[in-house]
Amino acid sequence: MRTTTFIQAINEALKEEMRRDESVFLIGEDVGRYGGLFRVTRNLFEEFGEDRVIDTPISEQGFMGMATGAAIVGMRPIVELMYMDFFLVCADQIFNQAAKMHYMTGGLVNVPMVIRGQHGGGKRYGSQHSQCVESAFAQWPGIKVLAPSTPYDAKGLLVSAIRDNNPVVFIEHKMLYFTRGELPEAGEELIVPIGKADVKREGKDLTLVSFSYTLLEALEAAEELQAEYGIDVEVVDLRSIVPLDTETIYTSVEKTGRLLAVHESQSNCGIGSEIVARIYEEAPHLLKAPARRLGMAPASLPVSQKLEEELLPWKKNIKAAVLEMLQPVAA
Amino acid sequence: MPISVEADILSSRADTVIEPAVLSNETLTKMYRDMVLIRRVEESLLELAESGKIGGAMHTAIGHEGTAVGMAAALQPDDYLTCTYRGHHHSLARGMDPKRAIAEVLGKADGFAKGKGGSMHFLDPSLGLMGANGIVGAQVPHAAGMALASKIRGEGRIAITFFGDGALYQGVMHETFNMSQRWLLPIIFYCENNRYSEMTPIGRTSSVRDIYMFARAYGMHSLQIDANDVEVVYAAVTQAAERARAGDGPTFIEGITYRLAGHMAGDLETYRSPDEIEAQRAHEPLVVLQRRLLDRGADEKTLAEIRAEVEAEVAEAVEFAQNSPWPHPAETYTDVFAL
Numbered sequence: 001m002r003t004t005t006f007i008q009a010i011n012e013a014l015k016e017e018m019r020r021d022e023s024v025f026l027i028g029e030d031v032g033r034y035g036g037l038f039r040v041t042r043n044l045f046e047e048f049g050e051d052r053v054i055d056t057p058i059s060e061q062g063f064m065g066m067a068t069g070a071a072i073v074g075m076r077p078i079v080e081l082m083y084m085d086f087f088l089v090c091a092d093q094i095f096n097q098a099a100k101m102h103y104m105t106g107g108l109v110n111v112p113m114v115i116r117g118q119h120g121g122g123k124r125y126g127s128q129h130s131q132c133v134e135s136a137f138a139q140w141p142g143i144k145v146l147a148p149s150t151p152y153d154a155k156g157l158l159v160s161a162i163r164d165n166n167p168v169v170f171i172e173h174k175m176l177y178f179t180r181g182e183l184p185e186a187g188e189e190l191i192v193p194i195g196k197a198d199v200k201r202e203g204k205d206l207t208l209v210s211f212s213y214t215l216l217e218a219l220e221a222a223e224e225l226q227a228e229y230g231i232d233v234e235v236v237d238l239r240s241i242v243p244l245d246t247e248t249i250y251t252s253v254e255k256t257g258r259l260l261a262v263h264e265s266q267s268n269c270g271i272g273s274e275i276v277a278r279i280y281e282e283a284p285h286l287l288k289a290p291a292r293r294l295g296m297a298p299a300s301l302p303v304s305q306k307l308e309e310e311l312l313p314w315k316k317n318i319k320a321a322v323l324e325m326l327q328p329v330a331a
Numbered sequence: 332m333p334i335s336v337e338a339d340i341l342s343s344r345a346d347t348v349i350e351p352a353v354l355s356n357e358t359l360t361k362m363y364r365d366m367v368l369i370r371r372v373e374e375s376l377l378e379l380a381e382s383g384k385i386g387g388a389m390h391t392a393i394g395h396e397g398t399a400v401g402m403a404a405a406l407q408p409d410d411y412l413t414c415t416y417r418g419h420h421h422s423l424a425r426g427m428d429p430k431r432a433i434a435e436v437l438g439k440a441d442g443f444a445k446g447k448g449g450s451m452h453f454l455d456p457s458l459g460l461m462g463a464n465g466i467v468g469a470q471v472p473h474a475a476g477m478a479l480a481s482k483i484r485g486e487g488r489i490a491i492t493f494f495g496d497g498a499l500y501q502g503v504m505h506e507t508f509n510m511s512q513r514w515l516l517p518i519i520f521y522c523e524n525n526r527y528s529e530m531t532p533i534g535r536t537s538s539v540r541d542i543y544m545f546a547r548a549y550g551m552h553s554l555q556i557d558a559n560d561v562e563v564v565y566a567a568v569t570q571a572a573e574r575a576r577a578g579d580g581p582t583f584i585e586g587i588t589y590r591l592a593g594h595m596a597g598d599l600e601t602y603r604s605p606d607e608i609e610a611q612r613a614h615e616p617l618v619v620l621q622r623r624l625l626d627r628g629a630d631e632k633t634l635a636e637i638r639a640e641v642e643a644e645v646a647e648a649v650e651f652a653q654n655s656p657w658p659h660p661a662e663t664y665t666d667v668f669a670l
Contacts, residue, residue, distance in 0.1 A: 025483065051483050057513075062506025065472025070480040072461055072473060073411065093503075096466055097473070104452050106444030107666040109462065141667050165669040 028080030156192025257288030397616030401564025418463030497528030558586030
């Protein structure tokens with residue numbers, strides 16, 4: 001094992017899949033000669049040429065639609081949205097077209113494509129470049145939604161996404177790009193299956209479910225809670241939002257009896273709401289105390305560092321939420 | 332007060348004139364049969380809609396038959412095609428079985444998509460029919476993506492995409508024109524200008540009189556043709572396909588035609604007068620082709636036999652579709668995700 005950045009892991013997955021399968025190609029704004037705004041696609045233009053690493057004009061609807069069309073006839077396009085917020089510009093092509101094509105053709109057509117890009121706050125990009133987007137995609141049947149938190153999962157899940165025969169939204173996070181983690185040697189095949197959550201920290205007092213960058217904040221919170229209060233939090237990384245691995249969540253709650261779902265996006269109508277609702281419907285007997293959600297308050301992310309910090313439901317808020325749920329244990 | 336469209340909007344600009352093909356009587360007779368078949372299927376579907384057997388929105392292409400049949404004859408059977416929700420005629424012209432087409436519109440198990448797609452989503456990948464679309468303009472970048480795929484794979488297939496005059500005012504069209512021309516993709520953009528964007532004559536909302544001029548802004552080869560003349564359509568699509576296959580990039584064809592039926596089944600058509608429609612009947616594709624065949628020595632008896640044969644074929648297809656079972660309820664939950 002070696003350690004690499006999150007960016008390097010994604011770049012390797014793209015490169016290795018493009019070498020393996022000629023039908024894989026990249027398309028998006030500045031993905032070619034420049035190597036992507038965040039340098040995720042660097043050096044790929046040089047290796048694969050302009051036919052397979054395509055710089056587009058700023059026309060999200062147009063190139064998302066072209067990728068959909070190419071996928072319908074058997075290519076495996078990977079579309080980069082420079083900021084995930086821009087999915088709204090091409091929403092028809094994603095939601096009405098790519099997502100529904102397999103269903104409304106009675107299965108005659110597949111749309112094997114990946115839509116990838118970074119979302120989230122923490123870098124003061126303001127309201128139109130910081131939104132977390134996973135719950136919007138999760139409402140639409142026909143789209144798989146992935147949001148890894150480590151280089152290992154990022155590489156392995158992206159390989160699975162590229163080989164999947166459906167539209168897969170692969171959500172990166174701008175705060176994750178320069179984080180580092182262990183990764184097998186380049187060229188060594190790494191596959192992380194879609195739809196499997198992963199226990200990133202074992203614990204016995206409470207199950208904390210999260211994903212994407214917030215998962216790292218949750219892990220830090222868990223370490224501090226252990227050191228400061230002796231509270232032992234189990235941290236489950238969803239990795240895959242759709243399909244959702246409730247089995248791993250329930251197995252964990254069976255042990256801890258407590259569930260807290262945390263994400264950066266709004267609490268209201270978020271994935272946390274879904275997880276909490278599901279446990280009450282499917283396995284309420286596992287809970288020793290009410291399950292809870294923690295997410296952002298309903299406001300757009302402001303630019304000011306102080307205001308952004310106020311809004312993001314990160315380590316400080318996570319610790320407070322866990323302490324509230326475990327008052328008796330902490331005391 | 333209905334605002335009538337101009338009787339004749341064909342441009343007289345010399346740079347758009349195209350020499351019609353002169354096809355053999357045998358070919359034209361086959362085309363006549365295909366056009367009569369499309370007309371009869373559409374009329375039968377309207378009858379079924381009137382009797383309450385078809386839900387939702389159904390858009391027929393009565394008056395557009397010359398476009399579909401001229402195109403089908405000019406292209407290879409595996410060239411990619413996408414089209415609008417007014418897309419029954421393209422599919423039938425490319426060989427879709429009327430039985431499965433009508434069954435699909437009725438939502439029956441024998442429909443090509445098991446009744447899940449219906450009238451607005453005609454397709455059959457085995458015939459190169461890669462999807463009609465319910466959203467105006469959305470199918471156009473799909474075809475460009477297919478042309479891109481063909482170019483990357485070097486497979487020599489081209490793409491054609493059909494859209495109405497109303498689609499030109501969607502932003503995605505212009506994004507696609509720009510990229511397709513910049514990358515010289517093997518694609519034909521075919522605008523079926525039937526004078527109405529749903530219920531509104533294009534003159535009321537467009538700042539551009541001649542739609543084919545839009546494409547000129549992107550440096551694209553473009554022309555305007557009389558799409559009620561199947562030999563003109565055939566010639567224009569043949570030339571555009573040759574350009575695409577030679578690597579010369581896209582062609583934009585504005586085919587002037589006229590929608591003889593409403594925008595959709597049940598359209599009140601308050602926006603035009605019966606006189607306007609009647610005037611257009613003298614120049615509709617079936618009338619034009621029948622007149623030409625007779626002028627070139629075909630015999631009216633043969634044409635009457637064709638009409639009777641098609642009548643029986645379509646009646647049989649309607650019966651087949653009506654007798655087709657409903658899809659099994661379990662089908663509701665299949666095909667959400669591909670394996």
